Amino acid sequence: MANRICELLNLEYPIFQGGMAWVSESNLAAAVANAGGVGLIAAANAPTDWVEQEIKAAKGLTNRVFGVNIMLLSPYADDIAQLVIDEGVKVVTTGAGNAGKYIDKWKEAGIKVIPVVPSSALAVRMERAGADAVIAEGCESGGHIGELTTMTLVPQVVDSVNIPVLAAGGIADSRGVKAAFALGAEGVQVGTRFLVANECTVHANYKESVLKAKDTDTIATGRITGHPVRVIKNNLARQMQKLEREGDAEGIEKLGGGALALAARDGDVKAGSVMCGQIAGLVTREQSAREIIEEMFS
Numbered sequence: 001m002a003n004r005i006c007e008l009l010n011l012e013y014p015i016f017q018g019g020m021a022w023v024s025e026s027n028l029a030a031a032v033a034n035a036g037g038v039g040l041i042a043a044a045n046a047p048t049d050w051v052e053q054e055i056k057a058a059k060g061l062t063n064r065v066f067g068v069n070i071m072l073l074s075p076y077a078d079d080i081a082q083l084v085i086d087e088g089v090k091v092v093t094t095g096a097g098n099a100g101k102y103i104d105k106w107k108e109a110g111i112k113v114i115p116v117v118p119s120s121a122l123a124v125r126m127e128r129a130g131a132d133a134v135i136a137e138g139c140e141s142g143g144h145i146g147e148l149t150t151m152t153l154v155p156q157v158v159d160s161v162n163i164p165v166l167a168a169g170g171i172a173d174s175r176g177v178k179a180a181f182a183l184g185a186e187g188v189q190v191g192t193r194f195l196v197a198n199e200c201t202v203h204a205n206y207k208e209s210v211l212k213a214k215d216t217d218t219i220a221t222g223r224i225t226g227h228p229v230r231v232i233k234n235n236l237a238r239q240m241q242k243l244e245r246e247g248d249a250e251g252i253e254k255l256g257g258g259a260l261a262l263a264a265r266d267g268d269v270k271a272g273s274v275m276c277g278q279i280a281g282l283v284t285r286e287q288s289a290r291e292i293i294e295e296m297f298s
Helices: 004-009 026-034 048-061 077-086 100-108 120-129 150-160 174-182 204-212 235-245 249-256 259-264 278-282 289-296
Strands: 015-017 039-042 066-071 091-095 112-117 134-137 165-168 187-190 218-221 229-232
Touching (some): 066 077, 112 120, 120 134, 174 187, 218 235, 229 235
Parallel strands (some): 112 134, 165 187
């Protein structure tokens, strides 16, 4: 395809694999890159040496463009912001905050900066700060979410900025890609579909939960904390719902600590946090990253 996203990063397909904590590592990122999209390593709250290890591993698996997703609330954010420069990473996406203080030095290093935004106001701020594009992510997404749906958010972001916009949230097949382009996006970011890629190393129980999920099987938990998270309904989600009704934000935060790793790494999909988007009902089989991308753009 020929559009501004493909031209910006020399891509075959304008698709980013979402930066999913405890999921998006070197194997998946390299597989997506080799298939013509942008694979992302999710730094999340991981220490800097782990992120460095994954970047080096990805370099050994692909000579195509891959990037790092930096969660700006991480205690290691400053160090990882420097690490991506030192390692010559080509693209950085950011979430959970304002990337403004890092953008100048990333741009000086030749890194393409593409923040994830939940509102047109933040998109405008990121454009003014020098971002090359933005990812407008609707609340249909798995994991941490904003308030607006993809359908309402994307066209408003497109109309508010001049840089390219990628759409995220609720996209898992070619119909979703077409819809994103109809809304004015020039690319898409996909998370849930890549959870069941052959190259994804998340625990098999996690994959099975996604494959079995139907359209009503996810819920947004923790709204009273100010950081809502979309997950598959399970014992943990029900406990969080109860705490939310009781107004216990502190209890929710405590209960959620380590819950994602418990599901993604250890395979406990009852007590762990199985982050997944509302589109899971369309995700019904495991495929290679290449098959997923080619099918979505067929």
